[in-house]
Amino acid sequence: MSGVLAIVLPVAILIGGAFIIYVLARLFNLNNRVEAILTVVVLAIALMALVNNYHQIEELATNPDAVFGDFSPGGIVLIPSALGIFIMIISIIVSIMITIYSGEYLMRDSRYLNYYPLILLTQAGLMGMFLSNNLFNLLLLTELSTVAASSLIAFRFNQHIAIRAGFKYLIMNSLGTMMMLLGIYFLYRSTGDVHLFHILSAPDNLTRIAAGCFLLGFSLKAGVFPLHTWVPDVYGHAPSAIGGLLAGVFSKSMLFILPVICLRLGMTYEELGTYLMVFACFNMLVGSVRMLGQNLLRRFLSFSSIAQTGYLMFGLGIGFYYNLDEAFSAGLFLFMVIAIMKCLGFLASGIYQFYFRTQDITQLQGVGHRMPLVALCFSVALAGLAGIPLLAGFTGKWIIFSVALMTGDLFAIICLAIFLLTTLISLGGYLPLLVRQYQKPNEGEQVDTDRQYPERVSGWLVAPIVILAMLVILIGVFPGPWVSLIDYVVGWMVI
Amino acid sequence: MEYYEMLLPGITVVPIIGVVVLLIWRKANKKQAAIIGILSESVALVIPLVLLSVLRRNESIVFSLPWIPNMGVSFRLSLNWLSLTFLMTEVIVTLVAMVYSLGEKTGEKHSNYYYALLLLFSLGMSGTTLSDDVFLFYIFWELMLVASVLLILVWGHGEIRFKVALKYFIFTHLGSLMVLVCLITMYVNFGTANMTEWMAQVSSLPVNMQVFMIIFFLIGFSVKMAIFPLHIWLPDAHTVAPMPVTIILAAAMLSMGTYGILRFPFTFFTLERLQPFAIWMMLAGLVSEVYGALMALAEKDIKRIIAFSSVSQMGYILFGLGTLTIRGMQGAIMHVVYHAIIKGLLFMVVGILIAITNERDIQKISGLGFKFPALCISAAIGVLGISGMPPLGIFNSEWMIFAGGFDSGVSIALTVMTLIGSLLTVIYALRFFGSIFFGKRLPEDLPKKAPLALVIPTMAVTIFLIIQGLIPGPMLTWAMKGLAGIFGGIF
Numbered sequence: 001m002s003g004v005l006a007i008v009l010p011v012a013i014l015i016g017g018a019f020i021i022y023v024l025a026r027l028f029n030l031n032n033r034v035e036a037i038l039t040v041v042v043l044a045i046a047l048m049a050l051v052n053n054y055h056q057i058e059e060l061a062t063n064p065d066a067v068f069g070d071f072s073p074g075g076i077v078l079i080p081s082a083l084g085i086f087i088m089i090i091s092i093i094v095s096i097m098i099t100i101y102s103g104e105y106l107m108r109d110s111r112y113l114n115y116y117p118l119i120l121l122t123q124a125g126l127m128g129m130f131l132s133n134n135l136f137n138l139l140l141l142t143e144l145s146t147v148a149a150s151s152l153i154a155f156r157f158n159q160h161i162a163i164r165a166g167f168k169y170l171i172m173n174s175l176g177t178m179m180m181l182l183g184i185y186f187l188y189r190s191t192g193d194v195h196l197f198h199i200l201s202a203p204d205n206l207t208r209i210a211a212g213c214f215l216l217g218f219s220l221k222a223g224v225f226p227l228h229t230w231v232p233d234v235y236g237h238a239p240s241a242i243g244g245l246l247a248g249v250f251s252k253s254m255l256f257i258l259p260v261i262c263l264r265l266g267m268t269y270e271e272l273g274t275y276l277m278v279f280a281c282f283n284m285l286v287g288s289v290r291m292l293g294q295n296l297l298r299r300f301l302s303f304s305s306i307a308q309t310g311y312l313m314f315g316l317g318i319g320f321y322y323n324l325d326e327a328f329s330a331g332l333f334l335f336m337v338i339a340i341m342k343c344l345g346f347l348a349s350g351i352y353q354f355y356f357r358t359q360d361i362t363q364l365q366g367v368g369h370r371m372p373l374v375a376l377c378f379s380v381a382l383a384g385l386a387g388i389p390l391l392a393g394f395t396g397k398w399i400i401f402s403v404a405l406m407t408g409d410l411f412a413i414i415c416l417a418i419f420l421l422t423t424l425i426s427l428g429g430y431l432p433l434l435v436r437q438y439q440k441p442n443e444g445e446q447v448d449t450d451r452q453y454p455e456r457v458s459g460w461l462v463a464p465i466v467i468l469a470m471l472v473i474l475i476g477v478f479p480g481p482w483v484s485l486i487d488y489v490v491g492w493m494v495i
Numbered sequence: 496m497e498y499y500e501m502l503l504p505g506i507t508v509v510p511i512i513g514v515v516v517l518l519i520w521r522k523a524n525k526k527q528a529a530i531i532g533i534l535s536e537s538v539a540l541v542i543p544l545v546l547l548s549v550l551r552r553n554e555s556i557v558f559s560l561p562w563i564p565n566m567g568v569s570f571r572l573s574l575n576w577l578s579l580t581f582l583m584t585e586v587i588v589t590l591v592a593m594v595y596s597l598g599e600k601t602g603e604k605h606s607n608y609y610y611a612l613l614l615l616f617s618l619g620m621s622g623t624t625l626s627d628d629v630f631l632f633y634i635f636w637e638l639m640l641v642a643s644v645l646l647i648l649v650w651g652h653g654e655i656r657f658k659v660a661l662k663y664f665i666f667t668h669l670g671s672l673m674v675l676v677c678l679i680t681m682y683v684n685f686g687t688a689n690m691t692e693w694m695a696q697v698s699s700l701p702v703n704m705q706v707f708m709i710i711f712f713l714i715g716f717s718v719k720m721a722i723f724p725l726h727i728w729l730p731d732a733h734t735v736a737p738m739p740v741t742i743i744l745a746a747a748m749l750s751m752g753t754y755g756i757l758r759f760p761f762t763f764f765t766l767e768r769l770q771p772f773a774i775w776m777m778l779a780g781l782v783s784e785v786y787g788a789l790m791a792l793a794e795k796d797i798k799r800i801i802a803f804s805s806v807s808q809m810g811y812i813l814f815g816l817g818t819l820t821i822r823g824m825q826g827a828i829m830h831v832v833y834h835a836i837i838k839g840l841l842f843m844v845v846g847i848l849i850a851i852t853n854e855r856d857i858q859k860i861s862g863l864g865f866k867f868p869a870l871c872i873s874a875a876i877g878v879l880g881i882s883g884m885p886p887l888g889i890f891n892s893e894w895m896i897f898a899g900g901f902d903s904g905v906s907i908a909l910t911v912m913t914l915i916g917s918l919l920t921v922i923y924a925l926r927f928f929g930s931i932f933f934g935k936r937l938p939e940d941l942p943k944k945a946p947l948a949l950v951i952p953t954m955a956v957t958i959f960l961i962i963q964g965l966i967p968g969p970m971l972t973w974a975m976k977g978l979a980g981i982f983g984g985i986f
Contacts, residue, residue: 077835389634399566401679420672427665435648435657480563487565492709 003068006056007080007131010049010088015126017042018117021209025113032112033384033460036103040096041118043123047092054085061492067133077133082492083256084130088123090336091249096342097464098241101347104460105241105354113153120243121148128248129257135184135194137175138261142221146173146457153238165237172230176220187265196264204266205471209352211265218258222251224313225282228306232290236299239348243298247305248342255312259320263417273321276313277411281418288426297349297359301342304385307426314415315400322407325490326400328401332486335394337475341384344468348370348378351461361436368437371457371477373436378468384472386430387423393476397423398484478483499549502542504574505557506582506625507668509538510618517611521622525597525606532610533593536617540586541577550579554979557627557691566630573627575628577977580828581624581725581754584835588747589617591839591952592739598948599846601650603736608877616618629678629688636674639751640667643736643744653737655684659731666728672717674755674818677708677715681763697763705768706761707869712760713772720752720809723783730790733802734788738846741798745805746835757824757981761816766982770817773905781913783810784873788919792926796855797848800927801841804881806922808834814913815896821978823899826892828974829967836960840877843953844870848931848943864932870945871932873957878928880960882921887964893917898977 019040024030030038037159053060054119060066061081061089099119106112125145132138150173186450188194190206216227235243262272287307294300315334317329337373351374352367354361384391404416475482513535516526517702530626546556555575562570574582585980593613596602602609619639626632647660682688685696697705714725721729733741760769787807808830852860864871880887900910944950963970 042814274973389637392635394637398679402683404679405676406683416676420676424665424669424672427668428661431661431664432657435660438649439657478563483563484565 002070004066005068006049006053007060007066007068007078010046010053011047011078011124011127011131013042014120015045017046018120018124021120021441022113022117025116030113032106032109033103034250034427035112035116036099036106036460037122039099042370043096043099046123047089047096050085050089050092053080053237054089057082057085057489060085065286069133074138078131079133080131081260082489083260084127086332086486086489087249087253087256087335088127088130090127090192090339091123091253094245094249094339095119097343097347097468098245101350101461101464104458105239105350109156111155115152116413118148118155119150121145122152122250124243129374130253133196135180135187135196137262139184144168145250146177146221148343149242149250152242153234153246155239156240161237165234168230168236170401172227172234173221173273178216179213179217179220183210183217183265186210186213196261207266210485211262211267214261214265215258215267218254218261219279222258223283223306223309224279225306225310226288228283228286228309232299232302233307234454235305235346237298238298240298240323240346240353243301243348244343245351247302247346248339251305251311252309252312252338254315255309256331256335259316269320269323273317273319276317277321277415278443280310280313280317280439281415283307283313284418284422285310288429290423291426291429293438294429295361297352297361297364297433298346300346300361300429301349304426304429305342305344307422308334308342308385310422311396311400311419314419315403317415318403319406322412324403324406326406327403328329328493329483329490330396330403330484332490333399333479333483334396335484336482337384337396337472340468340471340475341381341393344377344465344472345381345385347461347465347468348374348381351457351465354461355457361433363441365436366441367438368478373462374457374465377465378437379434380469380472382430382434384476386427390473390476392472392479395476395479497796499546499556500505500558503556503574503625504560505542506539506621507572509513509535509542509762509785510614510621513614514611514618517614519608521607522917523607525603525609528592528602528606528610529597531613533590536590536593539621540583540590540867543574543582543586543811545642547579550574550576554903555649559627561613562628563630566862567682567689568630569628569689570626571628572622572631573691574625575759575977576979578826578972580832580973580977581620581726581750582680584750584832585620585624585747586617588835588839589613589620589792591843591956592742595742595846595952596739597842597945598950599738599850601739604788605649605692609646609671611640612646612649613739613743616740617630617747618642620747620751621629623788627690629682629690630822631754632690633671633675633678635846636671639748640664640671643732643740643748644742644831647732647736650737650740653735655731656735658700663728663732664790666725667718670725672716673711673715673718674759676874677759678943680704680708692764698765701811702768705764706771709764709768709772713776714974716752716754716759717779717813720749721756721806722779722809722813723806724784724863726783726806726809728785730802730808731949733805734796734798736763738842738849741802742842745802745838746852749805749809750812750831750835751818752809753827756816757828757977761824761981766819769982773817773819773903774909776815777900777903777905777909778817780810780812780814780817781909782809783813784913784918785810785916788923791923792919793985794883795857797845797857797927797931798855798859798861798925801845804841804923805834805838805922808838808881811893811896811913811917814891818896818899818903818905819929819977820899820902821975822895824900824978825971825974826895826897826899828977829970830889830892831896832970833892833963836956837877837880837887840873840953842954843880843949843956844874844877847953850949857927860931861934862936864933865936867945870952870956873953874928874932876957876960878924878966879904882924883917886961886966887969888960888970890964891967 105230128141150170156162187210220227293305384393387393387397560570622635718725791803815823
């Protein structure tokens with residue numbers, strides 16, 4: 001093992017932190033909040049290591065020696081990428097918010113001991129996926145994050161529905177991993193190697209089949225139509241905090257790993273772009289139509305997540321099809337704002353669930369008068385996702401629009417028309433939900449307030465959503481610095 | 496930077512300060528909230544008046560601050576004669592509506608939010624007229640929509656308001672999105688969001704792209720103008736909204752569509768490109784005029800009658816714009832102003848009628864003329880005004896619009912039909928007036944007087960209307976100067 005240690009440091013911190021926290025928690029029977037704070041510390045250290053890598057992005061991205069690993073045959077080789085560093089920074093920030101939130105959210109659960117290490121392992125797995133250059137390692141790391149994520153989804157194992165959701169996630173995602181394994185088989189048969197940087201020359205049919213397998217596998221994990229059916233069931237029943245993490249960051253980041261691998265395996269830019277754009281339209285349509293009339297908040301957010309996967313694919317698809325750097329920036333920007341807004345939405349709806357034990361909006365009608373701050377933050381999330389100006393979602397929409405119109409091509413314009421249509425349809429989903437928080441409750445459908453109405457919403461729950469809501473507004477009003485940040489990252493991106 | 500350039504952002508900043516004060520001062524009662532609202536709006540009115548003298552010397556006043564440099568977006572406001580006309584109309588209408596609110600039940604609960612939203616609504620409109628940067632323009636354009644939707648949602652009448660607000664939002668948003676597509680197309684092609692810089696570059700766009708953009712712009716802004724068949728959001732929104740909001744919606748917000756057409760397709764594209772659309776615009780104007788008038792005749796709800804009359808009046812305006820002649824457009828701009836005054840007046844009369852009779856069905860209100868003579872006179876002036884009776888304002892503007900129609904040489908027949916169609920306006924206006932103020936008297940249990948806060952603005956607007964009609968000179972000059980930049984400044 002040799003190379004630049006800084007590359008592997010964040011992963012090592014996360015994995016090491018997971019074990020240390022678990023051991024400490026077991027030994028000293030730590031309180032939930034203490035464990036949450038420890039996890040935040042570990043995440044913060046990992047974040048610092050990542051930010052340090054970000055500052056050396058130029059060095060890491062251009063220097064061919066900036067790798068870490070075992071260079072003997074079959075060894076693990078980790079290569080950093082600007083894209084991975086950026087996505088992981090967002091992912092870790094979101095995880096920090098979720099961990100703080102869990103400090104209160106898990107107070108009624110007895111199994112919190114495993115929860116925080118699992119979050120850390122999910123993150124470690126995701127980061128490893130971005131670093132790994134060896135497809136077999138990639139597979140293992142995918143498995144690691146999938147298994148960790150599915151145990152998080154089924155975290156409330158005494159609830160029948162949670163077990164079902166976790167099981168569904170595990171089965172579906174294992175199917176994705178199986179596809180990837182099949183891809184590796186074809187690849188190995190054709191080239192006798194599974195290292196990405198060895199397989200650059202002349203792809204044959206077998207490597208192309210392998211590319212197709214990886215495409216399917218990652219599409220399944222990202223929830224691309226028609227492999228999206230697991231999304232609402234899983235995120236709708238997972239704990240809100242986990243839903244925010246997985247729907248906001250985890251499954252969307254698969255869309256960024258997908259091209260890196262498929263292009264190496266011989267898929268052309270045009271093929272990939274066409275695939276992404278065509279299926280983006282399906283995703284947008286399915287997501288925005290199905291979200292109409294959903295009464296369960298998390299289920300609603302899951303459907304809107306399918307639509308947003310579509311928006312992201314649209315941005316990336318344009319990037320590949322027309323080879324447009326601006327489109328990658330647009331995609332990354334959208335990824336960032338969706339991660340923040342989606343996480344905000346899930347966390348805020350989780351607060352309702354926590355106090356009122358329901359996520360049915362018909363029962364929550366009028367909740368805005370009882371929890372004004374939470375309702376305001378949730379409204380910011382919904383309005384942001386709907387693309388109301390001066391919120392982050394609008395800037396994202398503006399940038400994606402500009403990119404699509406920049407191409408001036410009919411294909412992009414047709415997809416844009418579908419995009420427009422779906423934004424309009426989705427308004428019919430977001431706005432009623434937003435309004436019903438403030439509407440007078442219907443007779444007999446109100447939740448029993450005497451018992452469940454909290455004196456005061458816990459600061460552990462409120463702080464993350466307020467920070468996220470402020471970020472949504474900040475990015476909306478001053479998108480400039482964020483755009484340059486992303487342009488900078490895209491400048492060093494190698495796909 | 497000159498002093499007047501520093502004054503310009505005040506039109507947007509002062510209302511924002513007012514909003515902040517109102518949001519902080521949560522215990523303010525309605526009067527206190529109204530004072531803050533009216534004060535900040537008055538400042539927003541005084542600033543353009545102060546700038547008037549500067550504007551006589553310069554062509555336009557520009558204020559610019561960098562905002563998002565890497566996207567080519569800046570906080571750039573510009574005041575010229577065209578925006579001035581629309582800005583003044585809108586601010587005055589808001590002020591009147593704010594005073595009028597005092598005599599109404601609307602906004603007694605959460606008064607601070609109510610006035611804050613009225614300020615934001617007005618801010619959205621003044622920002623729309625002032626902004627010289629598309630990003631900013633669209634933000635203000637949507638702010639106008641969001642604020643009005645919230646006003647309808649919270650203070651509207653009946654449970655139906657939720658559905659109506661949603662319909663209003665989604666429908667007008669459709670128009671906004673069409674406009675947005677055009678705006679971003681230009682933004683992408685020219686690499687800047689600064690609209691003044693666009694002027695020189697528009698001709699470099701391919702012709703079919705220009706045509707496509709003209710179509711999108713016209714349809715998009717027609718939604719806001721509520722031109723048939725894109726009007727379907729209007730009657731419900733106007734009926735359900737509380738009266739002061741209805742006044743702003745009808746008298747000020749509809750004209751933003753007109754401003755949009757003048758500001759974008761008419762400013763950026765040449766007469767030659769627009770000429771093929773003249774006949775379609777005139778036709779749409781005619782259809783809207785007749786349809787609105789017929790619906791106003793068929794309606795029983797007095798608020799809806801006046802709401803449909805807006806559809807009809809917007810038809811005149813689109814017809815005037817569609818003539819693509821200087822007279823027609825001048826007439827259209829004047830019509831915007833006069834329509835604002837008269838529509839405001841008529842809605843105020845309707846508000847008072849509803850307040851004193853507690854009834855909205857035209858068949859159940861009659862014979863009020865002798866009991867409320869002052870109201871009767873105001874209504875009479877409003878009704879005569881909207882029918883185009885000289886010397887009241889609309890006579891002047893309709894004269895110009897029809898003159899434009901004959902000038903345009905597109906189709907004399909269309910102009911004649913529009914002229915004859917205006918007879919329908921007279922019919923519904925007189926029916927409205929006659930059946931309410933004459934006929935069988937209602938039982939005597941009506942209140943003796945209407946609230947003063949309702950009567951004062953109504954009277955003020957009535958007098959203002961008469962003055963406007965008698966001395967149309969200044970208005971004519973303003974409208975004329977406002978057209979300086981149209982079609983690349985050929986006039």
